[in-house]
Amino acid sequence: CWTCSSETIGAENFCGEIFREQNIPEDIKKRNYLDVTKVCNKTGIHSDFIIPVCRKTVEENILDGKITVKRFCYFTNKSDSLDQCKMDTIDQGVKRTFCQDCTTDRCNT
Numbered sequence: 001c002w003t004c005s006s007e008t009i010g011a012e013n014f015c016g017e018i019f020r021e022q023n024i025p026e027d028i029k030k031r032n033y034l035d036v037t038k039v040c041n042k043t044g045i046h047s048d049f050i051i052p053v054c055r056k057t058v059e060e061n062i063l064d065g066k067i068t069v070k071r072f073c074y075f076t077n078k079s080d081s082l083d084q085c086k087m088d089t090i091d092q093g094v095k096r097t098f099c100q101d102c103t104t105d106r107c108n109t
Contacts, residue, residue: 001054002071002108003038011036017058017069017098019109037106040073050075054108055085058098067097071108076101 004015014023015036028036040052055074060067076084085099102108 001038001040001073002036002056002106003073004036004071006067006069015069015071017067019071021109038073039105040075049078051078051103053082053101053103054106055099055101056108057085057096059090060095060097062093062095074101 002015002019004011006012006015008015010025014020024036040054053074053076055070055072057070058067059070074085082101082103085101086096088096088099090096100108
């Protein structure tokens, strides 16, 4: 999964609503993307009830209108649909405008 936040200094050029892999800084690329990719199923969690997914969220701060895009690994119930993230609760004062879970590597672009 891609793992980044548009709030992180230096990530705003590649981790926006449109993911721009070509804009990932060379120093991160030289470290084999360790800072921006994560293999979710290698976390040591083994369960009959949860599965790892790649998630992308777009959230808006209601007070100042700031948009934050996040990409990360997430563990969800096997019985939940991939649309479940649209129904998850989030922090007060934040409006989730987009949420998507997917199950293939680097699918959360």
